[in-house]
Amino acid sequence: MADEKIISLDDINYAVYKIGEWENHYEINQIGLSNEIPVTENTVQHVKFSMEEIRNTKFNISDKTVNGFVAIALQLNSKLQDMDLDEVVDLEETEYNNILEELAKLELLSDDDSLSLDGEDYLIYKLEKDCHVTVSIPANDYTKKFFDNELKKIEDALD
Numbered sequence: 001m002a003d004e005k006i007i008s009l010d011d012i013n014y015a016v017y018k019i020g021e022w023e024n025h026y027e028i029n030q031i032g033l034s035n036e037i038p039v040t041e042n043t044v045q046h047v048k049f050s051m052e053e054i055r056n057t058k059f060n061i062s063d064k065t066v067n068g069f070v071a072i073a074l075q076l077n078s079k080l081q082d083m084d085l086d087e088v089v090d091l092e093e094t095e096y097n098n099i100l101e102e103l104a105k106l107e108l109l110s111d112d113d114s115l116s117l118d119g120e121d122y123l124i125y126k127l128e129k130d131c132h133v134t135v136s137i138p139a140n141d142y143t144k145k146f147f148d149n150e151l152k153k154i155e156d157a158l159d
Contacts, residue, residue: 005118007139010111015043015136017123019146023102027080028073028088029095030054034150036123039109046127046134047103051096061085067092123147 007014017036026032031051038044057068062085066074070092073080080088109115115122117140124143125136138144 006114006116007124008111009040009109009113009115010042012042013127014040014139015046015125015127016040016109016115017043017125018121019123022099023105024095024098026095026099027077028069028092029099030069030072032095032099038103038106039122041108041111044103044106044108048100050134051099055096064089069096 009016016039018039019035020037021035022032022037024032029051031047038047051069054068054072057071058065059068059071060066061071061074064085066085066089070085070088073092074088080091083091115124117124119140120142123146124139126139128135128137138147
């Protein structure tokens with residue numbers, strides 16, 4: 001999968017996570033629905049950037065302009081479809097702020113350290129640009145297995 005066996009934690013070409021739980025419960029923000037918790041400063045910055053990209057994407061729903069998180073959540077989460085649109089927008093704002101607070105409180109690994117790609121303590125993704133989108137590619141077998149299991153959960157939920 002990867003040419004290197006060791007990565008530096010300050011390498012912006014990798015995102016590193018641990019499997020864990022967010023402090024708060026989330027219904028809308030896909031970052032908060034994941035059980036991947038960032039463990040490096042670069043990964044935190046990547047997560048924040050991804051959230052901003054989604055939030056800056058605008059959609060018109062019921063004569064109201066909403067951000068990408070609201071639009072996606074309304075399509076995928078049937079519980080939200082019965083809510084008033086203004087309530088969903090407010091909930092997204094609350095979730096976004098909660099995630100920012102949680103990201104600020106995370107204990108992160110030192111940028112001076114490195115990790116082996118052969119380990120099974122962290123999920124490691126290689127970040128690559130595909131046109132103007134950043135794609136996360138599992139960088140080791142442990143992450144690939146986790147990623148495949150997560151995709152299966154999503155597919156099963158959509159069936």
